[in-house]
Amino acid sequence: MDNTGAQFSWRVCRNDVSSSSEYSTSTNLLNGDKMLSSIYLTGVLRVILLSIISLGGFVALLLMHYSSAPSLFCPPLPAFPPQYSERPQGQHNSSLAKTLPDKPIMLLWFWPEHYRFDLSDCATLFNIDSCLLTDDRSMYNKADGVLIFHKSIKRDLSNLPRSPRPPFQKWIWFHVESPTNTNRLSGLENLFNLTLSYRQDADIPIRWRLTARKGQGEDFVLPKKDKLVCWIVSNNNPATGAGQRYNYYRELVKHVKVEVFGKAFGRFLNYEDFYNTISSCKFYLSFENSVHRDYITEKLNGPLAAGTVPVVLGPPRQNYEDFVPGDSFIHVNDFPDAKALAEFLLKLNKEDEAYLHYFQWREHFSAQRHLIQQYQEFTHAICYACNHVGTHKEYRVVHNLYKWYFG
Ligand SMILES: *[C@@H]1O[C@H](CO)[C@@H](O)[C@H](O)[C@H]1NC(C)=O
């Protein structure tokens, strides 16, 4: 999880880049001088030549010294994003250095699924303003980070940036689907410098998290409930791994009524009704489409934010408890089968005190409502990538992307 050891500094000292070419130029000059000296061996001329050679050698040594010295005495890394002036710059006197704010630039190479949002949303929705976020590809040469949405590469590497990568630039692999729903595109090994994923050991782990309450939170008022178990689901396609949860639902519904909504059941909900609907149910099925470590999505956050008890199907209970308190949810694996789970839910329906126990965690934490509109599906991840680039300087080469991701 902690990969600091393998990480490189964000900044490349400018002189490291040019020193090798300067070195070879001076060596050639010296060799040329030596050839001349073997032709004219007469007294004075020889002395003059010898002094030229030693002078040349001295100058060459001086050049080598100055080209390598700054990398030895590289000033300490800045605690915050580097100044534009500290970056390797082109031969031009860049006016950008003076006009742009002191923030790293993050280039969104693709709009994921073509869902566009206003790039200023990061500041308004999440108070994230630590990078200059842009979708303008002409900024490529100046971008500190390039965020590359895996699905949009579409098996065609020519969809990736084609210009040479500036030495200070990080490419970020941006993928939030589980391995079950991931195409293995070839050619992606040793290409990225950071990973963005739901995985906890990604460089930029993305999820909606509970926040610790500061001091006394306002008293929690249980929303009015007129349904027992609800499920909003858009996809039951077994090809996406969703067969397992659908089978569980079909067993469950034999023993307890489940109110279903969403595209999968042809019963659409307006965005405005999303949280209210979840609030009106005592339990909500937070069933992931496929079961993988850390693959715990906003399907869990929804009921927590709405004041409802999630019934989860996904990785083992222990993995959920890495992110939320153990008494904030019910896990299907806590029961031998769907029938036993149904009986437990029906029992809790009659025992208010036992039911309310599932809300005690709210004394210490709160859940915030995640964005639900389709065009906002990737806003949170993109903004957090911006935050990361603005506040971290380390990066590396991601050597075995798939070994890590599918392993
Ligand atoms: C760079 O441009 C600025 C503003 O135009 C000017 O004042 C400065 O002298 C220039 N520096 C160099 C090294 O050309």
Ligand SMILES: *[C@@H]1O[C@H](CO)[C@@H](O)[C@H](O)[C@H]1NC(C)=O
């Ligand atoms: C970023 O990744 C590229 C491609 O693997 C690599 O060439 C480059 O050195 C990496 N940058 C750093 C600073 O590690």
